[in-house]
Amino acid sequence: MSLSRSSAVPRSALVTMAASRRSVLRGLALSGLAVGGANLLAACGGDDSGPSSGSGATVKFGMNEVEGAGPAYDRLKAMADAYAKDTGTDVKINSVEHNTFQESINTYLQGSPDDVFTWFAGFRMAQFAENGLITDLSDVWPIDGMSDSFKEASTAPDGKQYFVPKDYYPWAVFYRKSVFDENGWAPPETKDDFMSLMDEMQGKGVTPFAFGDKDGWPAMGTFDILNMRLNGYDFHMSLMAGEEKWDGDEVKLVFDTWRTLLPYHQADPLGRTWQEAATAMGKGECGMYLLGTFVADAVADVADDLDFFTFPELDASIGADALDAPIDGFCVAAGGQNQEAAKAMIKWLGSAEAADIANDNADVPFIAANSGASTSTYNALQKKSAEVVGAAANIAQFMDRDTNADFANTVMIPSIQDFLKNPDDIDGVTASIQEQANSIFG
Structure with a gap:
């Protein structure tokens, strides 16, 4: 949580992902974010943020996967390592077990969070936007190869984008x-x-x-x-x-x-x-x-x-x-220490290059959100996943993301x-x- 690569992934049904987001947000009534959970994430962040952008910048990257938990970690680690090597950015990885990350996310964002962190599209992204816990990424968009459907899925009720998609799966x-x-x-x-x-x-x-x-x-x-x-x-x-x-x-x-x-x-x-x-x-x-x-x-x-x-x-x-068919991706924490460097990294994380590096370094049956990503290494599950999502008339994000x-x-x-x-x-x-x-x- 291998295939072969062929033509581009069908994406017509992704428009309905945006429709599902809008349907959820019609009744958006935030009750206030609960502050609780483990303190494991609270130690993230700090004062050693480095230069604000460019070579030599420091970006803290919060990942909801830990080493040894499966290929999902390998994908994220490969992306972070490649970005650090190509740009000279010092990417400091904070990897946390998946369920612990989700259960502690409110405390995390209201404390001293990492700059960039893994998260989900849909209602849960919108809640954080409404509460000022994540950064407006409108200046990061448009992203080459990222369709309007994915832009819609990254948009909060205020019409601004707060998310960059990575991949999705049915x-x-x-x-x-x-x-x-x-x-x-x-x-x-x-x-x-x-x-x-x-x-x-x-x-x-x-x-x-x-x-x-x-x-x-x-x-x-x-x-x-x-x-x-x-x-x-x-x-x-x-x-x-x-x-x-x-x-x-x-x-x-x-x-x-x-x-x-x-x-x-x-x-x-x-x-x-x-x-x-x-x-x-x-x-x-x-x-x-x-x-x-x-x-x-x-x-x-x-x-x-x-x-x-x-x-x-x-x-x-x-x-x-x-x-x-949930969409996974990235947000920038409003409380992060290095906003400009974080925005530069998150835009790259949404690129076809980043998707290809992820797929080349882990055998995970997920479908890249960026339409420019290569499909030559997709396995049978990935190809069929793309076909099934493309044929679906309506797509939800999953209960804990849709409400x-x-x-x-x-x-x-x-x-x-x-x-x-x-x-x-x-x-x-x-x-x-x-x-x-x-x-x-x-």
Whole structure:
């Protein structure tokens, strides 16, 4: 969290990423950023910022990956090293474990942050912009090779850009081709196909879905896709924006459908990380896994055997043309010590050159945001990811990026986990979510 390279990546559907951002921000009502979490990030920053720009400048680079955690770290490290070598900039890397970084981000930005840091497009970027915690990057744009769609995804409600995209990836249902071939299974297209496939898997002693939610966020992807399949993309985005009721019939339908699907999933998901769930799929113990393409990081030994399909339709009137496809990238912290050097670096990080260096130094199935990036080393997952995203009619960013960060982290993670512990108490779970949504969204 290898392929071959060919023609440019399809990007027509990326326009809808901007539409999803606008839909979320219609109801933007910030509750104030919670100050909490570990102090691990607070030590970042300081007074040794160096010259403001040019050769010999110092830029502190905060990364939400640590060495040994997977290819994602290798990509970021390769980009930082290349920029330092090419420009003479002293790039000081601060690498932090992914979940710790996210949980501590508010404290980090309000303390002594690094100059440039890894972050996400969507509502969470916009929240920081609204609260003055990240720097206006309008003078960094336009960026050669970066489409208007990505510029829109980098734009906050004030019309200014605060983000530079790096790459994106779809969430889909992953499986091992050899396991499907050996059993004569095929990706389902309808609800009936889907249910029949899962029943057949169980009949052969294979758990249909790998499932791990010890980290809290993976199950958000299941909610997202069920809500978009049952209630449609527009309802989903309005719900994320606080414009729909969490205790209404639509959301109860999502949880009730999820309850009927849980027997097809690995039991006790709260005691299992996403990597452990992926390993079960890699071993053939589970037939499928709903996750982002970073799933390949955890099953590198069988990565060439992976394929995926979009989650099938559950309601023919709604179809299956929406999916989560988060955009990752970079921001400049308003509290960083070297703003001009940070802007110079972040613009380079969005370039085709930077994307090529990242892809050449790590086998990670992500798709470069810059259209000028080479695709010659893309593997099968990357190529198919580009095709699937290009064919999607509507694209969401993911629950914890599409809604208020406080709501996602302090309400939805524990609420979904409560549901997974007791899936029969749908009324209680949805009533609790709505009560807390009232206080956050107003």
